[in-house]
Amino acid sequence: MQKKQIKLGLAPTRRRVFSVEDSLKYKKLIEEKLKSWKIDFVNLDSLNKEGLLFDRLEAGRAAKIFIDAGVDALFVPHVNFGTEDAVAKLAKEVQKPLLLWGPRDEAPLADGTRLRDTQCGLFATSKILLRYGVPFSYIVNSRVDSPVFERGFKNFLAAARAANSFLKAxxxxxxxxxxxxxxxxxxxxxxxxxxxxxxxxxxxxxxxxxxxxxxxxxxxxxxxxxxxxxxxxxxxxxxxxxxxxxxxxxxxxxxxxxxxxxxxxxxxxxxxxxxxxxxxxxxxxxxxxxxxxxxxxxxxxxxxxxxxxxxxxxxxxxxxxxxxxxxxxxxxxxxxxxxxxxxxxxxxx
Structure with missing residues (x-):
């Protein structure tokens, strides 16, 4: 059975005002999950020491990493709120099927501090993507180990395979x-x-x-x-x-x-x-x-x-x-x- 094998561009994004440590924890969890599913992916470890997208000025370099690697689709997990304009610039330049997702937040800490605000960040990113004319898919806020995340991710991968097999057939x-x-x-x-x-x-x-x-x-x-x-x-x-x-x-x-x-x-x-x-x-x-x-x-x-x-x-x-x-x-x-x-x-x- 011949199926188009997808190489995925993985671009975790964070915002400066939220926890870097928690962002890196979720980056690791996501990469481990993708490896367990035997997904071929390219990350942004060569972009900066965190391997995260949080600076709009680095969006062009991030796009070049993915274009040079020949990725077929983009997955942009918001490991906290995310940097919406950097994501939009990246996606506009790479021009591949795009998936957004962020982990479901826990309750605020005792002092009222929130770790991520991913839902709000996903709303912001999706709005700017619409302004840039970039189509995208998304998975609702969910845990990495949840059936919701697995079903949404694998459905996206199937759609990306279909799109890539159709184009230039x-x-x-x-x-x-x-x-x-x-x-x-x-x-x-x-x-x-x-x-x-x-x-x-x-x-x-x-x-x-x-x-x-x-x-x-x-x-x-x-x-x-x-x-x-x-x-x-x-x-x-x-x-x-x-x-x-x-x-x-x-x-x-x-x-x-x-x-x-x-x-x-x-x-x-x-x-x-x-x-x-x-x-x-x-x-x-x-x-x-x-x-x-x-x-x-x-x-x-x-x-x-x-x-x-x-x-x-x-x-x-x-x-x-x-x-x-x-x-x-x-x-x-x-x-x-x-x-x-x-x-x-x-x-x-």
């Missing part, structure tokens, strides 16, 4: 859309201009030639067919030569996806391929999807992009499946038949 396009399928018309120029998404076209003639060449001389073919059979795949009414073409199609698409760094594939699955090779690609589509390269039927590029989003947003390792919403259940109000010709990964069984 490369979709392999096998032939044109089927003539009658106006529903899968796309604006290729808009995809490139707005989100940096590229389509990588190939013709069915190229696919046919590549598959037939593989059938003749690719040494991997035998092992691929053996793997099918070892997993209990049944090729009903298909001779060995036809099964070999199915295996060759899988290998051809995998090689193409690796060579072109494809995120997903949109395949014109009928009916020219059947005429050219005497096979349907549905099983092969399911194989690639199970391996983390979603394949959408009928040259549905928007469907391929949706599959990428779902694959990366999912917190499970279950693969996506591509289907039509066909009919409502005859009697049950909240039931629907999800159907297609067979591109569902075998892992879903």
């Amino acid at each position: 490369r979709i392999g396009q096998v032939s044109t859309r089927p003539g009658d399928f106006y529903t899968v018309i796309i604006n290729e120029g808009e995809l490139l201009e707005r989100w940096g998404i590229e389509t990588v076209p190939i013709t069915l003639v190229d696919v046919e030639k590549g598959v037939l060449d593989m059938v003749k001389k690719d040494k991997r073919l035998k092992d691929t067919v053996a793997d099918f059979k070892a997993r209990g795949v049944k090729f009903k009414d298909m001779d060995d030569e036809t099964v070999g073409r199915v295996a060759a199609l899988k290998l051809y698409l995998l090689d193409w996806a690796e060579r072109e760094n494809l995120s997903a594939i949109a395949f014109q699955c009928w009916d020219a391929l059947q005429l050219a090779l005497g096979i349907v690609p549905c099983f092969v589509d399911s194989e690639l999807t199970a391996m983390g390269i979603p394949v959408a039927c009928e040259t549905d590029i928007n469907g391929a992009l949706t599959s990428i989003l779902l694959q990366n947003a999912s917190i499970t390792e279950s693969p996506t499946f591509f289907c039509d919403l066909t009919i409502r259940h005859p009697e049950k109000e909240n039931s629907e038949l999800l159907w297609h010709c067979g591109p569902f990964p075998h892992e879903l069984v």
Whole structure:
């Protein structure tokens, strides 16, 4: 299963008038929690001796640390009130998905002193982010070990994975859309201009030639067919030569996806391929999807992009499946038949 791996920029922020010691305690707690979840993160220990963001004049240097490290998202825990303008300047410069959070405050001390005032600080930061035009997500004040924090953080990470997989995606396009399928018309120029998404076209003639060449001389073919059979795949009414073409199609698409760094594939699955090779690609589509390269039927590029989003947003390792919403259940109000010709990964069984 291919999922976009997220590198997180961790920018704990404090305000000068609150406890430095308590801020450093929460910085340590957060880093320990992220390590326990095996999160790849870059902190600000090289920014200053505290590794905290509290000086607006250091926001540019902090941004450079994250940009140079190639982070995919920002997490800004307010370890006390925080320095809202520094956070806004940092986020504006880095331009990555942003998560705000602060620990829930304890009761004031006996003398009335408060350690953090994180809720008030989060309100201030969020207001300035709106002024700067920076979108953000947030988790309500909560303890580091609380289910609220874990759920909010992991949901954000899933959303960040989805966003990063969508932007600048490369979709392999096998032939044109089927003539009658106006529903899968796309604006290729808009995809490139707005989100940096590229389509990588190939013709069915190229696919046919590549598959037939593989059938003749690719040494991997035998092992691929053996793997099918070892997993209990049944090729009903298909001779060995036809099964070999199915295996060759899988290998051809995998090689193409690796060579072109494809995120997903949109395949014109009928009916020219059947005429050219005497096979349907549905099983092969399911194989690639199970391996983390979603394949959408009928040259549905928007469907391929949706599959990428779902694959990366999912917190499970279950693969996506591509289907039509066909009919409502005859009697049950909240039931629907999800159907297609067979591109569902075998892992879903």
